[in-house]
Amino acid sequence: MRILLISPGKDEDYAKRMGLAFKLPPLGITTVAGLTKPGIDIRLLDEQVEAIDFNDGADIVGISMMTAAAPRVYRLAEEFRRRGAKVVLGGPHASAVPEEAAQHCDAVVVGEAEGSWPRLIEDFEKGKLEKIYANAEKPSLAGLPEPRRDLYKKKAYLIKNTFQTTRGCPYACSFCSVSGVFGEQYRSKPVEDVVRSIEITKARFAGFIDDNICGNKKYSKELFKALIPLHVGWIGQASVNAAEDLELLQLAKKSGCVGLFMGFETLSQGSMGEIGKSQNKIAAFKDNIKRLHDHGIIVLGAFVFGFDSDDVDVFKRTVDFIYDAKLDLAQFTNLTPLPGTQLHKKLAAENRIIDTDWRHYDTESVVFKPAQMTPDQLWNGTGWAWNNFYSRGNILRRMMGMKFDIIRLGMYVVPLLIMNFGFKKALDFDNVVKNTFFKDPGIRNKD
Numbered sequence: 001m002r003i004l005l006i007s008p009g010k011d012e013d014y015a016k017r018m019g020l021a022f023k024l025p026p027l028g029i030t031t032v033a034g035l036t037k038p039g040i041d042i043r044l045l046d047e048q049v050e051a052i053d054f055n056d057g058a059d060i061v062g063i064s065m066m067t068a069a070a071p072r073v074y075r076l077a078e079e080f081r082r083r084g085a086k087v088v089l090g091g092p093h094a095s096a097v098p099e100e101a102a103q104h105c106d107a108v109v110v111g112e113a114e115g116s117w118p119r120l121i122e123d124f125e126k127g128k129l130e131k132i133y134a135n136a137e138k139p140s141l142a143g144l145p146e147p148r149r150d151l152y153k154k155k156a157y158l159i160k161n162t163f164q165t166t167r168g169c170p171y172a173c174s175f176c177s178v179s180g181v182f183g184e185q186y187r188s189k190p191v192e193d194v195v196r197s198i199e200i201t202k203a204r205f206a207g208f209i210d211d212n213i214c215g216n217k218k219y220s221k222e223l224f225k226a227l228i229p230l231h232v233g234w235i236g237q238a239s240v241n242a243a244e245d246l247e248l249l250q251l252a253k254k255s256g257c258v259g260l261f262m263g264f265e266t267l268s269q270g271s272m273g274e275i276g277k278s279q280n281k282i283a284a285f286k287d288n289i290k291r292l293h294d295h296g297i298i299v300l301g302a303f304v305f306g307f308d309s310d311d312v313d314v315f316k317r318t319v320d321f322i323y324d325a326k327l328d329l330a331q332f333t334n335l336t337p338l339p340g341t342q343l344h345k346k347l348a349a350e351n352r353i354i355d356t357d358w359r360h361y362d363t364e365s366v367v368f369k370p371a372q373m374t375p376d377q378l379w380n381g382t383g384w385a386w387n388n389f390y391s392r393g394n395i396l397r398r399m400m401g402m403k404f405d406i407i408r409l410g411m412y413v414v415p416l417l418i419m420n421f422g423f424k425k426a427l428d429f430d431n432v433v434k435n436t437f438f439k440d441p442g443i444r445n446k447d
C-alpha cells in the first residue's frame with residue numbers, strides 16, 4: 001500500500017510567498033505518518049517546498065486543511081479521486097465542518113488522528129471505509145510514536161525540528177478554533193517523552209508549535225528545567241501573561257528560549273472583553289515586553305483588527321504602541337469568523353457575514369461588516385500597519401533603536417534582520433504580484 005500525505009498551501013503562489021525564514025516542517029502530517037503501521041510506503045508532500053504530483057500513484061491521499069485552503073483542497077481531492085486514489089481529509093477545517101468535507105472525499109478524520117487514523121487504515125485494507133472517523137475521547141499524549149521526521153525534504157527548512165508538547169486550551173477566545181479542535185482541557189506530553197524526542201533528532205535548535213507552551217506554568221517549568229542540559233535553542237508560542245512569572249522567564253531563558261510568538265490581540269479593553277481573553281492585561285503589556293527583553297527573548301506580537309470596539313484610529317494607535325514598547329516583530333491580521341467558533345455564530349446571527357467564500361477566511365481579507373468602519377477601511381488600515389511597520393526605513397530605525405549588549409548583538413541582529421526582511425518580502429509579493437496597494441486610510445504615515 002502507498003500513502004501520500006499532503007500539507008497544502010492556500011493557493012498556487014504559496015511556495016513563492018513563503019520565505020525560508022517562515023517555513024516550518026509540517027508536524028501534523030508527520031505525526032500522522034508516525035501513526036501509520038510499519039510496512040506501508042508513505043510519502044510527505046509539503047506545498048511550501050514542492051509542487052503536487054497527481055501521478056504519485058498513492059492508494060490513499062491524506063490532506064490536512066485550514067479553512068482558506070478548503071476550496072482548493074476540494075479540487076485537489078477531486079483530481080486524486082479521478083485517478084483512483086481514496087482521499088482522506090483532516091485538519092482544523094475538516095474538523096469544524098466534517099459534513100461539508102465529507103462531500104468531497106472518501107473519509108474525514110475529525111480532530112486528532114491518534115486512534116482514528118490506524119482504524120481508518122485497517123478499514124481501508126478490509127475495503128470498508130467509513131465516512132467519518134472521530135475519537136470518543138481526546139487521546140492521551142503519553143507514549144505516542146515519534147513523528148516521521150525522516151520523511152521531510154532535506155535542506156528545505158531553516159528550523160528542521162519541530163515538536164509539540166501540549167494540546168488543547170482552557171481558554172475559549174471567541175475567534176479561535178484551537179479549543180474546538182483540541183478541546184478545552186490542556187493536555188501535555190510527559191516531560192521525559194519530549195526530552196527523548198529531542199535527543200532522537202539530535203536537534204540543536206527546536207521549534208515548539210504548541211498554541212501556548214506556557215499554558216500550565218507548573219508543567220512548563222518542569223519542561224524548561226529538563227531542557228537545560230540538552231543545550232538547545234528554541235522558539236515557541238506563549239500567552240503574554242507568561243511574562244508575569246519571573247521564575248518561568250528565567251527557566252525559559254536558561255532552557256534556550258530565544259523568541260516567543262505572543263497573541264497581544266488588541267490594545268482595547270472593550271475588544272479584549274469581546275473576545276473573552278481576560279488573561280491578557282493590557283496595562284501590563286509594555287512591562288511584559290521589557291521583561292522578556294531583559295531575559296534576552298525576542299517577541300513577535302500578534303494583533304487583530306476589526307473588533308466591534310475598533311474605529312479607524314485603531315491602526316495608528318496600535319502601531320504607535322508597538323514602536324513605543326519596542327516590540328521586535330509584529331503580525332497584523334483581520335478578525336476572521338472561522339467556522340465552528342463563537343465569533344462565527346455571533347456574526348452569522350447578526351447577519352454581518354458578507355463573504356462566504358472560504359478562500360477569503362485567511363485573516364487577510366475582510367469577510368464581515370465591522371461595527372465602526374467599512375470593510376474597505378479595515379482592509380486598508382491593516383495593510384497600512386503592515387507596510388508602515390515593515391517599510392525599509394522603519395525596519396532600520398527600529399533595529400537601531402534596540403539596545404543590545406555585545407553577546408546579544410551577535411545572537412539576535414542577524415535573525416531579526418532575516419525575519420524583518422522576510423515579512424517585507426512577503427508583503428512586497430502581495431503588493432506587487434497581487435496588486436494590493438493599500439489606500440491611505442487617513443492615517444499619518446511615519447515614513
Ligand code: SF4
Nearest residue numbers: 169171173176178211
Ligand atoms: S487564542 Fe490562545 S488563549 Fe485563546 S483559545 Fe486560542 S489558543 Fe487559547
